[in-house]
Amino acid sequence: MELVLKRSYFEKGTNGALFINGNLICFTIELPWKDNQRNVSCISEGTYEIVARHSHRFRNHLHVLGVSGRSLILIHPGNDALKELRGCISPVSQLSGIGKGWSSRGALNKLLALCHQAFERKEKVLLTIKS
Template sequence: MKSALLIRNDISSECIRGVLYAEGEIFHTLERPWLNNRVNQSCISAGTYDVDFLPRSSSGKYRNVFCLRSVPGRSGILIHSGNTVNHSKGCLIIGKRRGVLAAKRAVLNSKTALYELVDLMAKESFVIHIYGDQQC
């Protein structure tokens, strides 16, 4: 089974950014800050999670995304496109690089990054290892 490694290395009260290593490629991630694992408001705890490909999210909002399984106290945690924490309800947003949009920390070229990750993982399940402060 394929695997990916996410190292959270920019942790602030605004957001958490990290570097995702997958199949020899590098991506950037953006998450909400740690808010005691509150549903739709907080990032998830560091750990190891199984990840499944979904042709469509359960809400139907997102296509060709990945879903993290067995996240303690949470469900519906996706890896999807977006730019700032306003585009996330506790999910991981993927991008090609870091930047700033409307004076907020962001990831950029997000749709391209998601397409590349889907291709790299061949629409198959994988394991993600997330490192960083245990409480994000």
């Protein structure tokens, strides 16, 4: 299964729309592009594998693998990129501004349901990020 994240870059954040087979799943928020710098930038455009992950802090969420020069890039809930993200991606149900959105947990749950169906079919889940 391939997820496609189409991004728009702004000085104070990055907004995106996440698609599967051309169908909109949810929107995304991220930090602004700052040359892939750890903790202050969104990650580089490209294609990455996604796997399931669980932690006490975020509960069920997703892990983006193979990001050059970066580690532990997650897809987890958050509604304000500058306050809640350190390079990760947060799905949101609706955008409310640059790097801001609403109902992140609901958007993540929708995305998790689709990804877990693919995992159960033993499919790789890929994320392609582009502008």
